[in-house]
Amino acid sequence: METLVERTRRSNARTAWGRLLDRAAARRLDNLIDLAEEEPGAPETYRAMDLALRVGELLLASGESTESVTEAMVSLAQSYELPRSEAIVNFTAISISCLPGRGAAPVTGERLVRRRSPDYTKLVAVHTLIRTAATGTLSLDDAFAQLNHIKYGRGGYQRWLIALSLPLMSAAAAMLSGGGLLVSSIAFLAALLADQTTVLLARRGIAEFYQFAVAGAIGSLTAVLLMATGLPLHGSTVVTASIITLLPGRALVASVTDGITGAYVSAGARMLEVFFALAAIVSGVGLVVYTAVHCGLPLSIAGLPATPPGLNALQIGAAVVLTVTFALSMHTPPRELLAAAIGGGLIWVLYTLLREAAFSPIIAAGVSAAAIGTIAHFAASWARRPALPYVVPLIGPLLPGTALYRGLLELGGGNVSQGLLHLTQALAIGMALAAGICVGGELVRAFRGTPIAAVASNWRRPAARRTRGY
Known part of the structure; x- marks a missing residue:
């Protein structure tokens, strides 16, 4: 039979084992409590992520580069103490995640950018919000209030002034191409009709491709009807002026910027x-030009604007007006309009001097954009403002409207090889402008450090590695 000593020993063992189990359970409970404290389920965490996503969405919709949007989101995440946050930005989708650590599950938020409309007034205001948040003096409630005011508040310009910006740009382009006052007035009316038609189509939900095609067709049809009347006017100038207002210069600059900084998905x-x-513009303009040529209307290479770039007051003034109206169409703040006017005049003067020195249009455009764009980038850095309102309007006077129209005329007349050559030249000029504008941003980063979008974070672009061709 079991002795009393053995029963007592067994009872003590069960008691000790129970105590060990109780202690293990207590330790597990403590760990769960600690993890709960680290869990990203606090409302402040979700609100900080939501703020970063909304800011990134607004910046991306306004045309900011992928790298700048990423820097801004990481800056906000670190300003509001999101643990180990990562931001991913693509062309139409942005996401941000945070990892609390100690085994807690990560949290990721995502937003889609369905509508891209450049508004540099909002862009500047958002960058100001980011800088203020970096100082630690802006609470989340105040940040959301400011962001809502930026997004839904009244713009800095009247709607009628924005509606007239592109037609005024077209009139200035016609004057820059050698058209007189009457031709510029016709170009203004044609651009106004095209712009209002695209607004109507947009409200009906028509795709942007067909909006561009219709706008290009309206501008070229106006010129064709003008030529059909037999009046001694340069109808081709109206076409080139309308093409300039449609060329996607802003998107081209953004794509080249993303490609240079390594964001190849967004760049593509x-x-x-x-x-x-461009395909939409070529479709709209090309269809009208082809029909007009085969109907015997006087559309030929000889009727193209032949006025060379010059340093006379009329052309310099037209370049300034074109740059300012281009900036105005993107809702550039009044403070930056003066910089756009100065930059537009300077880039035209430098381009003219290079053309008179027998440089090709491609080299002249690229060098002019690089030189004046670098000055504009440094001016934006010194003013602690985003660079886009300073640099994008500068390419307006040098956009290749004439080269594009020349290529379309050649194609319409059956000269395919010359038409493709001129279309390629137009594309090369656009790429040279975009690449030249981006040079200044790299110099600012090299000599003045981290951009203003990343002032609150330790964001640094990874050091470039030379691939040696493989």
Whole structure:
């Protein structure tokens, strides 16, 4: 039989084992409590992620580069103490995640950018919000209030002034191409009709491709009807002026910027956006030009604007007006309009001097954009403002409207090889402008450090590695 000593020993063992189990359970409970404290389920965490996503969406819709949007989101995440956050930005989707650590599950938020409309007034205001948040003096409630005011508040310009910006740009382009006051007035009316038609189509939900095609067709049809009347006017100038207002210069600059900084997915998507915009313009203008040529209307290479770039007051003034109206169409703040006017005049003067020195249009455009764009980038850095309102309007006077129209005329007349050559030249000029504008941003980063979008974070672009061709 079991002795009393053995029963007592067994009872003590069960008691000790029970105590060990109780202690293990207590330790597991403590760990769960600790994890709960680290769980990203606090409302402040979700609100900080939501703020970063909304800011990224607004910046991406306004045309900011992928790298700048990523820097801004990481900056906000670190300003509001999101643990180990990562931001991913693509052409139409942005996401941000945070990892609390200690085994807690990560949390990821995502937003889609369905509508891209450049508004540089909102862009500047968002960058100001980011800088203020970096100082630690802006609470989440105040940040959301400011962001809602930026997004839904009244714009800085009247709607009628924005509606007249592109027609005024077309009139200035006609004057820059050698058209007189009457031709510029016709170009203004044609651009106004095309712009309002696209607004109507947009409200009906028509795809942007067909909006560009219809706008290009309206501008060229106006010129064709003008030539059909037999009046001694340069109808081709109206076509080139209307083409300039449709060229996707802003998207081209953004695509080249993304490609240079290594965001190849976004760069490829933006380049496709540029391609489809150009295809739409070529479709609309080309259809009208082809029909007019085969109907015997006087559309020929000889009727193209032949006025060379010059340093006379009329052309310099037209370049300034074109740059300012281009900036105005993108809702550029009044403070930056003066910089756009100065930059537009300077880039035209430098381009003219290079053309008079027998440089090709491609080299002259690229060098002019690089030189004046670098000055504009440094001016934006010194003013602690985003660079886009300073640099994008500068390419307006040098957009290749005449080269594009010349290629379409050649194709319409059956000269395919010359038509493709001129279309390629137009594309090369656009790429040279975009690449030249981006040079200044790299110099600012090299000599003045981290951009203003990343002032609150330790964001640094990874050091470039030379691939040596493989």
